[in-house]
Amino acid sequence: MIAELLRSQPEIALFVSLALGYFIGSFRLGPIQLGGVCGTLIVALVLGQTGARISPDLKNIAFAxxxxxxxxxxxxxxxxxxxxxxxxxxxxxxxxxxxxxLVMLAVSLMHLDAGTAAGLLAGAATESAVIGTASEAITRLGLNDAETTRLQANIVTAYSVSYLFGLITIVLFCSQIAPLLLRINLRAEAERVWRELGGGDALDEGQRLAAPALVGRAFRIGPAAGSTVSAFEQQYGNNLTFEQIERAGLLMAADPQAKLEAGDLALVVGRRAALVAAAPHIGEEVTGGDFNVVMGERVDVVLTRRDLHGLTIAQVREQASRTEGRGVYIAAVNRLDARIPALPGTVLNRGDVLTIVGAKDDVARGVKRLGYELVPTQKTDFVYLGLGVLIGMALGRLSGTIGGVSLALGTGGGCLLSGLLFGWIRSRHPLVGSLPSAAAQILKDFGLATFIAAVGLSAGPDAIKLVREYGLALPIVGILMVIVPGLLSLWVGHALLKLNAPMLLGAIAGQQCSTPAISALVGVTGNSTPVIGYTITYALSNILLPLMGPVVVGLAGKFG
Structure with missing residues (x-):
């Protein structure tokens, strides 16, 4: 009865897969969490035994x-x-x-087919997008429908088996095994790096939220009397600002050339560490004073200035004139979907979203200096979105032969490259192509989950056959495909590139596109320094790995 219902109304199977899959994926065992995509695939493989199938057109649209x-x-x-x-x-x-x-070695030694090889790559590298690019590449091999379906089923089965073991391995490798191999106390090392970047007391993430980096305090001028506002601010690297002064009951703006007088009430804002250090040299901290709220403006700005790319926050401040930089503070730095520490030594990249805080006029001046304001919006430019997908589909029709291996981008590879181009154009010309981050996240989450559910339902009947054929071989290969690249990167990063350990381990988590691994690392280190390395390799691997799907299919077809 249930099987007949699912076969006649496959949309029920789709949403059952999504609901149960994300519910199963939400459970956490220590730092290990399957996630909604893997959970959806598992449920879809089970429901696929009933014969429920989703239209290939829906699957292709969702993946695009x-x-x-x-x-x-x-x-x-x-x-x-x-x-x-x-x-x-x-x-x-x-x-x-x-x-x-490693995949090609497995193909040669175990006589793997193209689908199983691509699934191993997708699962061990925890990159679900490979499933789509490899599945499409298989449809271009010119095989009959039954063989195409079997190979595509092998992709998701090999993915589901190797993903779990790859996920556990990368989490343990980054957070436990690698620090032992480096013979370091990872938490102590992260605290040292935090201080090198200009951070104050090495607080853990929870304490840091309770003690914000930017603060405002009122002082009665004492030891600072006789100094000009500008001279005093420069003593502390312009990391604090006199915003307002109350003198003889009159409230006035703190002109940089104004001289501080004993008994003045001054509102001083800036970085907490600088303010704590300067407080004894300003005077007695007081309550009261008829000050306006001056740190109320908080704006997200996309960094677009080419000359600021690769500079630290401290260098950006030094490069700015006194007029440009005064009273403008970077409170947070967001790169991709991760927040990295906004410390003086943090290196900024074009495309970073900077949260700047200060008085209204100061913030407006800072936006002009850094890039463009990221105005909150719920409107999606469907002209831009539709054009981007169409161009991606056109690019996907490009194909060629290299070394006797036939390669084609396919819709997946074409739309990926088109998305890269359109995202880059949007970052340079913000007046066109609005795709709010929440909308983009929905497209990514629902699109991938729907695609995974569709391929899982179609793969259900063939999944058990593949597991019986290879047994423990697939998990073992999946583990090796995490350990070997991890050890190579650990050696190269530590011995040759001399990277700081927290950033290096974060980068290894990023090259595997593993969010659970970076979460475990942040928990072990007590601060977010590993995220700095993670965002760079994650951005690169998240684009390069899906493009390897057609490559693996082509190579496995030739050498398998």
Whole structure:
């Protein structure tokens, strides 16, 4: 009865897969969490035994929207990190090359078919998008329908088996095994790096939220009397600002050339560490004073200035004139979907979203200096979105032969490249192509989950056959495809590139596109320094790995 219902109304199977899949994926065992995509695939494989099938057209549309949104959101960071972030980018190259070599070894030794090989790559690298690009590549091999369906089923089965073991391995490798191999106390090392970047007391993330980096305090001028406002601010690297002064009952703006007088009430704002250090030299901290709220403006701005790319926050402040930089503070830095520490030593990239705080006029001046304001909007430019997907589909029709291996971008690869281009254009010309981050996230989440559910339902009947055929071989290969690239990157990053351990381990988590691994690392280190390395390799691997799907299919077809 249930099987007949699911076969006659496959949309029920789709939404049951999504609901149950995300419910199962929400459970956490320590730092290990399957996630909604893997959970959806597992449920879809089970329901696929009933014979429920989703229309291939829906599957293709869902994947095209997902892969375009993936490229669109990652475009600015991808181009920002190509070239200038070469030290971290080298780790993504190590990941790509080593997993391809390992997959081809597995193909030769175990006689794997193209579908199983691509599924191993997708699962071990925890990159679900490979399923789509590889599935489409298989449809271009000119096989009969039954063989095409079997190979596509093998992709998702091999993915589901190797994903779980790859996920556990990368989490344990980054947070536990690698620090032992480096013979370091990871938490102590992260605290040292935090201080090197200009951070104050090494607080953990919860304490840091309770003690914000930007604060405002009122003082009665004492030891600072006789000094000009500008001279005093420069003593502390312009990391604090006198915003207002109350003198003889009159409230006035703090002119940089004004001389502080004993008994003045002054409102001083700035970075907490600078204000704590300066407080004894200003005077007694007081309550009261008829000050206006001056730190109320909080604006997100996209960094677009080419000359500021690759500079630290401290260098950006030093480069700005006194008029441009005074009273403007960077409170947060968001790169891709991750927040990195906004410390003086933090390096900024074009495409970063900076949260700046200060008085209204100061913030407006800061926006002009840095880029353009990211105005909150719920409106999507469907002309831009539709044009981007259409161009992606056109690019997907490009194909060629390299070394006897036939390669084609396909809709997935084409839409990924189109998304990269359109996202980069949007970052340079913000008046066109609105795709709010929430809308882009919906396209990515729902598009990928729908695609995964569709391929899982169609793969259900063949899944058990593949597991019986290879048994433990697939999990073992999946583990090796995490350990080998991880060890290579650890050695190269530590011995040759001399990367700081927290950033290096974050970069290794990023080259595997593993969000659980970076979450575990942040928990172990107590601060967000690993995220700095993670965002660079994640941006690169998240684009490069899906493009490897057709490559693996082509190579496996030739050498398998």
């Amino acid at each position: 929207l997902f892969i375009f949104a993936l490229g669109f959101t990652g475009g600015p960071q991808f181009f920002a990190n190509v070239g200038r972030g070469w030290r971290y980018g080298l780790l993504s190259v190590i990941e790509i090359v080593s997993v391809l070599v």
